[in-house]
Amino acid sequence: MNIVGYLAPIAFGLASIGSAIGVGIIVGKTIESVARQPELQGRLTGLMFLGIAFTEALAFIAIATGFIPFTAPA
Template structure:
């Protein structure tokens, strides 16, 4: 039985998989903020600021994933 030899980089696959977590995180942060504003509209300004802070921290994971995906590993 012959096996195909794979060559190349799997960095794009790693980046694609690594962005799933931050995408889910941003969705949860925004969804919970919308729920909170619906319950207490007078806190919209404070909650929006906290939401953007949470999004920034969550998106930092995606940027780290970009960097890690392109680090060459010795073979």
């Protein structure tokens, strides 16, 4: 029985959901920070995009783990 074939779609879905939640939190906190200190908008925007990039990279790593072949120990 190929367990990985059945679990891969679940891993893809969880990676997508986790990434969406993370990006939403990052953008929301950035908007809140800009509302409090508008003079830091440029710096906060750059940090926001960096955080989004790291969050998406973790999602791609999670999706890639679904493609790692599973072999049972002999």
